[in-house]
Amino acid sequence: MTAAGFIALALGMFGWLVWVHVRARRYFDRPAVARNRLFDPLLIALSGLSAAVGLLLLWRSRRTAAAAVAALLILLWGYRRVIRAVSFQRWLLRRDYRELRRLQPDLPEKAILARLVLRRHPGWGEELVEQMVIDYPGLDEIAPVLARMERGFRGFR
Numbered sequence: 001m002t003a004a005g006f007i008a009l010a011l012g013m014f015g016w017l018v019w020v021h022v023r024a025r026r027y028f029d030r031p032a033v034a035r036n037r038l039f040d041p042l043l044i045a046l047s048g049l050s051a052a053v054g055l056l057l058l059w060r061s062r063r064t065a066a067a068a069v070a071a072l073l074i075l076l077w078g079y080r081r082v083i084r085a086v087s088f089q090r091w092l093l094r095r096d097y098r099e100l101r102r103l104q105p106d107l108p109e110k111a112i113l114a115r116l117v118l119r120r121h122p123g124w125g126e127e128l129v130e131q132m133v134i135d136y137p138g139l140d141e142i143a144p145v146l147a148r149m150e151r152g153f154r155g156f157r
Contacts, residue, residue, distance in 0.1 A: 002065065005057030009069065012051025019043045084151060090143035097139055110134075113142060120146070 022034045022043075033039060051073075058066035082088055093116060100112050107115075110133050117129045136142040 001061040009054030015047030089147040
């Protein structure tokens with residue numbers, strides 16, 4: 001029963017990894033099955049169900065192992081939330097801004113912001129980054145936009 005719990009938990013984690021990987025791609029670069037609007041909710045539901053069944057099986061066989069796995073999952077979830085938070089992304093952007101300002105003090109602020117965004121996301125293209133810097137000219141303005149764009153979303157909410 002312990003092995004079945006770990007397998008079910010691993011399948012749930014694998015499903016979440018697949019979901020994150022597919023979600024990070026552009027819509028038309030995804031496999032055809034992943035373009036269906038029900039793909040994301042179904043994959044998340046199945047992954048969550050598999051992880052819950054795995055934890056339940058572990059709980060029934062070895063409670064300490066289940067508690068350790070649950071604690072680890074909660075820690076990883078919290079770490080991911082902190083890393084993707086707007087405040088942490090703002091801190092990273094400020095750190096990189098200070099370093100680039102120290103290396104090239106003659107550059108204007110907008111050029112530094114554009115370089116920082118292009119360094120983090122070279123695939124976005126110069127035109128998009130320049131428009132972002134025009135729309136959000138300061139570090140505190142552009143950091144939340146970067147955090148939202150990095151998280152990605154499927155359509156408007």
